[in-house]
Amino acid sequence: MNKTELAIDVKNLSKKFGNKVVVNHIDVQVPKGQIIGFLGPNGSGKTTTIRMICGLLTPTTGAGTCMGMDIRTKADEIRKKVGYMTQKFSFWEDLSIRENLEFVARVFGMDNIKERVDNALKNLGLAQRQEQLAGTLSGGWKQRLALAACILHEPEILLLDEPTAGVDPKARREFWDELRNLSEKGITILVSTHYMDEAERCHSIIYIAYGDIMVKGTVQEVIDSTKLVTYSISGDDIMGVMDKIKGNPEIVTMAPYGDQLRISGSDKYKLEHLLNKSTKDKITQAEPSLEDAFIFYMTKSAKEEENG
Amino acid sequence: MADVFSLYRVFAIGRKEFLQLKRDKITLAMIIGLPIVLLTLFGYAINTDPKNLNSAVLSRDNTEFTRSVITGLKNSGYFKIEKEITTDKEGKELLQSGKMQFVITIPDNFSRNLIRGDKPSILIEIDATDPVTIAGAASSLQGIIKSIIIRDLKGPVAHLRGELPAFDIEVQKLYNPEGLTHYNIVPGLIALILMITCIIMTALALTKERERGNMENLLSMPVQPIEVMMGKISPYIIIGYIQSIIILLMAKFLFHVPVLGSVALLMLLTLIFIICNLALGFAISTAAKNQTQALQMSMMTMIPSILLSGFAFPFYGMPLWAQGVGGCLPMTYFIRITRGIILKGNSFIEVWPHVWPLLIFMLVVTTFTVRIYKRTLD
Numbered sequence: 001m002n003k004t005e006l007a008i009d010v011k012n013l014s015k016k017f018g019n020k021v022v023v024n025h026i027d028v029q030v031p032k033g034q035i036i037g038f039l040g041p042n043g044s045g046k047t048t049t050i051r052m053i054c055g056l057l058t059p060t061t062g063a064g065t066c067m068g069m070d071i072r073t074k075a076d077e078i079r080k081k082v083g084y085m086t087q088k089f090s091f092w093e094d095l096s097i098r099e100n101l102e103f104v105a106r107v108f109g110m111d112n113i114k115e116r117v118d119n120a121l122k123n124l125g126l127a128q129r130q131e132q133l134a135g136t137l138s139g140g141w142k143q144r145l146a147l148a149a150c151i152l153h154e155p156e157i158l159l160l161d162e163p164t165a166g167v168d169p170k171a172r173r174e175f176w177d178e179l180r181n182l183s184e185k186g187i188t189i190l191v192s193t194h195y196m197d198e199a200e201r202c203h204s205i206i207y208i209a210y211g212d213i214m215v216k217g218t219v220q221e222v223i224d225s226t227k228l229v230t231y232s233i234s235g236d237d238i239m240g241v242m243d244k245i246k247g248n249p250e251i252v253t254m255a256p257y258g259d260q261l262r263i264s265g266s267d268k269y270k271l272e273h274l275l276n277k278s279t280k281d282k283i284t285q286a287e288p289s290l291e292d293a294f295i296f297y298m299t300k301s302a303k304e305e306e307n308g
Numbered sequence: 309m310a311d312v313f314s315l316y317r318v319f320a321i322g323r324k325e326f327l328q329l330k331r332d333k334i335t336l337a338m339i340i341g342l343p344i345v346l347l348t349l350f351g352y353a354i355n356t357d358p359k360n361l362n363s364a365v366l367s368r369d370n371t372e373f374t375r376s377v378i379t380g381l382k383n384s385g386y387f388k389i390e391k392e393i394t395t396d397k398e399g400k401e402l403l404q405s406g407k408m409q410f411v412i413t414i415p416d417n418f419s420r421n422l423i424r425g426d427k428p429s430i431l432i433e434i435d436a437t438d439p440v441t442i443a444g445a446a447s448s449l450q451g452i453i454k455s456i457i458i459r460d461l462k463g464p465v466a467h468l469r470g471e472l473p474a475f476d477i478e479v480q481k482l483y484n485p486e487g488l489t490h491y492n493i494v495p496g497l498i499a500l501i502l503m504i505t506c507i508i509m510t511a512l513a514l515t516k517e518r519e520r521g522n523m524e525n526l527l528s529m530p531v532q533p534i535e536v537m538m539g540k541i542s543p544y545i546i547i548g549y550i551q552s553i554i555i556l557l558m559a560k561f562l563f564h565v566p567v568l569g570s571v572a573l574l575m576l577l578t579l580i581f582i583i584c585n586l587a588l589g590f591a592i593s594t595a596a597k598n599q600t601q602a603l604q605m606s607m608m609t610m611i612p613s614i615l616l617s618g619f620a621f622p623f624y625g626m627p628l629w630a631q632g633v634g635g636c637l638p639m640t641y642f643i644r645i646t647r648g649i650i651l652k653g654n655s656f657i658e659v660w661p662h663v664w665p666l667l668i669f670m671l672v673v674t675t676f677t678v679r680i681y682k683r684t685l686d
């Protein structure tokens with residue numbers, strides 16, 4: 001891949017708070033116009049990484065560029081090209097939706113403010129509520145306002161930190177359709193999320209745990225990298241089976257889905273043996289899901305962390 | 309580089325701040341209520357009895373007798389004879405500039421006329437702008453001089469003792485002849501009220517954003533520290549002016565304090581003082597981690613300003629170290645400016661010595677703030 005095509009290119013990025021290493025020598029490369037999902041358990045360092053990329057935190061080690069501009073020295077220029085949506089709602093609750101958007105438009109020195117704000121309000125379905133104070137909006141509406149505000153100045157890169165937390169499925173789908181549109185227009189998007197369906201809509205994903213990148217690639221690459229085998233058991237007593245084999249070291253993930261029990265493990269033969277021993281029900285091989293892959297990595301990283 | 313500073317962004321921030329202020333009814337009530345409450349409460353001030361007041365002596369009659377009078381004044385503890393002067397003009401200037409509170413003039417041939425029984429008079433001019441300061445000293449003056457003269461009238465002139473008084477003391481209170489306290493307190497109150505509101509308002513400006521989680525957003529926008537600072541203080545300049553107008557109107561119609569100098573000049577210099585305090589408040593806001601800290605730091609700056617600026621106690625009655633601290637506070641200078649303009653009718657040239665320290669203060673605080681303003685969340 002040609003280096004000039006990278007919208008975000010940071011290497012060896014670390015962040016220490018006191019003695020605590022929160023982000024540990026990671027590289028993040030995002031090609032222009034792509035949607036990259038940023039995933040990882042709570043406290044894994046996603047927010048911290050995003051903040052370093054947009055110049056809100058100074059990296060302890062590492063360097064890199066954002067739209068070709070050095071993140072350490074060109075933070076001012078980067079701010080103009082980046083739309084950053086914070087994890088916690090950070091617009092002014094005592095200003096109305098319109099006032100918030102107008103403020104953003106002014107600070108970014110845009111012209112035709114009224115027209116642009118009108119458009120943004122219409123696109124995000126906020127037009128009827130424009131006079132409502134942001135503080136009185138429901139959670140989902142706040143998220144919509146935040147998104148509207150961070151794309152208002154037509155940034156080239158969007159850094160979205162859990163933009164759809166607490167948003168209903170329909171709004172979430174619309175939101176992602178909108179992200180797709182933006183990406184088609186050449187806007188690069190780095191988005192953190194805990195939702196699997198959202199991860200599946202990304203061009204590729206980065207999985208981080210305890211500040212280390214565990215895996216990156218397309219959804220299929222991430223799933224394949226785990227080398228998991230998954231079986232599905234359907235029968236009348238799946239809870240009984242579950243109880244019987246719970247805690248067995250061969251099992252990486254196990255969860256009931258309706259009348260099926262899905263079990264994944266790393267060692268095909270040992271797992272098959274275990275299952276055959278534990279149930280008379282029908283066992284079929286299934287495809288491991290992204291969720292299985294994540295739980296696999298989460299367990300793995302937790303073990304590694306424990307063993308130092 | 310052209311984008312280092314943009315008035316347009318200052319305006320954007322100012323507008324946002326103004327909208328937020330408009331919705332904050334409690335703050336608005338405080339802005340209007342505070343001057344009214346304070347002015348009414350402080351209208352009746354406390355009395356104190358300072359010593360060692362700066363005085364100058366103009367002695368046209370240099371005899372053992374007059375020298376003994378001067379020594380006597382020094383020994384009383386009330387007067388610090390800083391200077392012996394030779395012309396009336398000098399005396400007037402010293403009073404006008406506020407350097408001296410007393411100018412004592414002993415006329416030609418005082419000793420001879422006294423002995424002849426011609427009842428000569430000593431002229432005492434007092435800067436009565438601050439009646440609290442001079443009250444004790446002024447009332448003791450006559451007694452002190454009399455007792456010295458009587459003590460020294462001996463030998464052939466001892467008979468004059470009996471025919472008291474053998475001389476007159478003519479007291480001229482300048483600037484505030486009635487010695488009314490609220491005349492003096494009102495100009496001080498303008499300074500006090502502006503200081504309190506301006507510091508507190510802006511001290512919370514950034515900590516509020518921080519505590520409500522807006523700071524991360526603000527920091528991710530392309531705004532320069534100086535733009536944030538100017539934008540955030542701009543609405544409060546208007547607030548400061550509204551308060552000044554309330555105080556001046558109350559002063560005129562409630563306490564009948566006449567404004568002798570130019571109101572336009574007063575308003576212009578008020579602007580400088582308002583900005584000084586807003587900048588100071590903003591500096592506090594930048595340094596403080598949360599609202600509690602910001603309030604504590606505000607108190608730490610306001611209390612010395614109240615105590616050491618000449619507002620609560622006469623400036624020249626304070627120990628030197630206190631005068632030194634007071635000399636670093638904008639309120640000290642602004643009190644002199646308001647008293648000078650309102651009560652003495654000072655012109656710009658006359659108050660200039662108190663204006664430039666304010667300008668320097670403003671510059672230093674602004675530079676400091678822009679330096680310590682963190683553009684990251686580290």
Ligand SMILES: Nc1ncnc2c1ncn2[C@@H]1O[C@H](COP(=O)(O)OP(=O)(O)OP(=O)(O)O)[C@@H](O)[C@H]1O
Pocket residue numbers: 017022040041042043044045046047048049087
């Ligand atoms: N300013 C700070 N000082 C000290 N520790 C911090 C600071 N900011 C974050 N941390 C720590 O860094 C770690 C990573 O935090 P971060 O917010 O980046 O995680 P995250 O991946 O975004 O988690 P989540 O999914 O819950 O949002 C956490 O353990 C957190 O406590």
Ligand SMILES: [Mg+2]
Pocket residue numbers: 046047048087161
């Ligand atoms: Mg986070």
